[in-house]
Amino acid sequence: MDDTCIFCSIDRETLAENELAFAILDRFPAATGHSLVIPRRHVLTMDELTGEEALALFALIRQVKTLLRERFGPDGFNIGINEGEAAGQTVMHLHIHIIPRTRGDVENPRGGIRKVLPCRRRYRHGEGPA
Ligand code: 5GP
Ligand code: ZN
Numbered sequence: 001m002d003d004t005c006i007f008c009s010i011d012r013e014t015l016a017e018n019e020l021a022f023a024i025l026d027r028f029p030a031a032t033g034h035s036l037v038i039p040r041r042h043v044l045t046m047d048e049l050t051g052e053e054a055l056a057l058f059a060l061i062r063q064v065k066t067l068l069r070e071r072f073g074p075d076g077f078n079i080g081i082n083e084g085e086a087a088g089q090t091v092m093h094l095h096i097h098i099i100p101r102t103r104g105d106v107e108n109p110r111g112g113i114r115k116v117l118p119c120r121r122r123y124r125h126g127e128g129p130a
Contacts, residue, residue: 002042007093016063020056023064026097033072033100035064043094045083057096064098074100080113088116 002008015023015035026034037060039053049057065077078099082089101109 002093005042005093006091007036007038007095008042015067016060018056018060020053021060023060023098030097031099031101031105033068033074035068035098037061037064037096037098039094044092045094046081049094061096061098068098068100072100075103076101076109078113 010024012022012024015025017023020041021037021039023035023037026036037057039049039057041053043049043053046054061079068074068077078097078101080097080099081094082097083094
């Protein structure tokens with residue numbers, strides 16, 4: 001527990017939860033239904049998770065995907081972790097983003113999360129935006 005941490009002290013209205021992890025809707029969603037799956041214990045990186053916590057997080061990801069499919073009927077998901085400031089992490093308590101995606105929500109979705117580095121997002125020579 002870290003008193004200064006949003007995810008340790010958040011007043012949770014959980015989407016789903018288990019003994020070791022909980023899931024909430026992102027307050028500033030990148031897409032409708034954008035959710036965060038979060039270990040209850042304050043850790044910064046995946047490396048600090050116990051095996052049990054890792055399994056609990058994975059189980060919850062699957063549960064949240066099912067829920068989001070029922071509620072929003074997305075066509076796909078981006079699932080990912082920003083680990084470390086250099087990778088864009090802003091809340092220093094590990095969390096897994098689940099971002100529902102809909103066909104046509106961007107012009108060319110090919111490549112998905114690899115596009116976090118815009119200068120290297122070309123999927124294959126001659127394909128997609130530079
Ligand atoms: P990061 O940038 O660390 O990978 O992601 C932090 C995420 O937490 C962001 O998507 C941001 O919108 C979300 N967030 C920040 N503050 C709050 C909050 O108070 N409540 C919720 N539900 N999400 C938050
Ligand atoms: Zn925390």
